[in-house]
Amino acid sequence: MTASSHDRIPDTMRTSVLSAPGEIAVHHRPTPEPGAGQVLVRVDSVGVCGSDVHYYEHGRVGPFVVTAPLVLGHEAGGRIVSTGPDVDADRVGQRVALEPGVPCRRCDQCKTGRYHLCPDMRFFATPPVDGAFCEYVVLDEDFAHPVPPEISEDAAGLIEPLSVAVWACSKARIGAATRVLISGAGPIGVLTVQVARAFGATEITVVEPSEPRRDAATRFGATSTVDPTEREPTEVVDGVDAFLDCSGAAPAIRAGIPAVRPAGRVVLVGMGADEITLPMVVLQTREVEVTGTFRYANTWPTAIALAASGRVELDALVTGRYRLEDAEQALTANTDPHSIKPVVRPGQRD
Template identity: 40%
Template sequence: MIMNIPATMKAAIMTEPRTIVTTELPVPEPGEHEALIKVMAVGVCGSDVHYYEHGRIGSAIVQYPMILGHECAGEVIAVGPGVTRVKAGDRVAIEPQTTCGRCSACKSGKYNLCPEVEFFATPPIDGAFAQYVKAREDLLFPIPDTLSYEEAALVEPFSVGIHAANRTNLKPGSSVAIMGMGPVGLLAVAAAKAYGASRIYVTDLEPVRLEAARKLGATHAINVRDQDAVETIKALNGRSGVDVAWETAGNPLALQSALLSLKRGGKLAVVGLPVQAEVPLNIHFISDHEVDIYGVFRYTDTYAAGIEILASGICDIRSLITDRYSLGQTQEAMERALNNKSESLKVVVYPHEQ
């Protein structure tokens, strides 16, 4: 299959905090074992919004100009020398992390911890708010025709939930509490359902997000504006704590509630990152309950499973996509994600739509 490849492309470039402009750039040329992808859909992630608003996340500081966006899917339009896994015309989800493959983390299967990782839209690496990107062939995963590009883009945040389930050894029949129903938390609900959790308790402040969580499989939705999360979960769970708790909001109070909602011997996953590096936790509770605590940093080897699960139709993830923008409207998309948490769930940018 022969594709027409233009010499230049449009890209949405952040030039300073809260300023994104659309400009023309050369189309990347795929190297050995790389492919060129026509980007069809890019989800706006919380990290994109944080870089957009503050110009940094912890020690990762934006080097302007920079292209944001890492939740992406598209069509292969060209391949470089030595490529055998994909061909022009393939519809693919793009795993946005390139690792060295040589270090002890990579060799042990924990490539998300590779010290040399290059992750889309993490300084100094540009992201996918552009019409074309190149990626290594082993990071491209074919998607079935039944899965839209925008759904395929959501495999990236869905992978975080899969990784949390794997880390905490979530089993069929388990009870799980998920604190924070932003996009990652909502997709974590989908992951918990896919893993067979029988009781899924979720908390948030926004009714629209709690209702979305119910549609994805949450059995109980708790608005923490008017209910105590820990007491409500225990009351609903036969006065017992849950087997597993995931904190996905990056909120210190939510993390404390997630911990205290656990039964003895329970497992806590820290998924969300708070602004501050240090958060007080009840050490007596951790010790007395022999709680296992797991950090969750991105994911490893989740894309194939994520695509299969989402393509199965177990959850209606299309319902999460509430806002759609063209590439030229990327700044408006970022502002929407930043300022409309009471109504918007997932904001998606379509680089080839006008």
């Protein structure tokens, strides 16, 4: 193992551990060591995702169930402090954004480039794999993506949710002059607004019941917003090229589909109920394409370039920074409608 001369790596590290729904506390665990082809990363910042909140509140997300103590957090950035065998020692000191899912690289999905659908994927903070609410993590080196100086510590972690938005907009085939409807103005919805704009969309309408979140969508590039408690989306827009649901709410999905033009696209990004009903007459008579999304594949170079160029703002999304000991506060910050993206900073002590 090759370590940095100016980073003393302790034998143990502080780790925030979820032991049961609603029960999270800091424990000391052995600091991991990188194996062959891996790097050890000192974690600087970790964004709080909706899945982290669901695990904290309910102990599960869809089919993924917490059955043993789990470390949350998968939106992470940091600095490489040591390398395992077969890794260039010059990577020590490099700032990186962590792509938190490592596939098998051998199955049919991996070989055809759809590695995010690998059945043997090991993804941070998805039971039984621990995440990044800790001081150090190990990761295969090719999933530790270098970031330029223009990207801050917090922004390096937020490359992960930005990748979700890049994948969603790619699936929707958003390009020059595309008209887009987006449901939900949480973190993913707001990032999807920014990516759609960067990809060339000229009309971006956001449906969101919360006024503070509608305001945020406007700040980040939405051309119009709709309060669904007052109006249906089709009263404001009609014949959009693509509808992206970032809410997971069945009523939002059903209300958005009729606004899509013939041969348009519907991309389901948010995760909600296991089953919902859809307006099949609209889907069939208009030949509307409907697809789900699950994480991302090969999006990190694009996401890093968008953030480094300033075409997508990541630091402006951060509405709270918390110590590792205050992870519970970060996980409950979503009760404030003005909160967009809380982050946990494992190295912060005061």
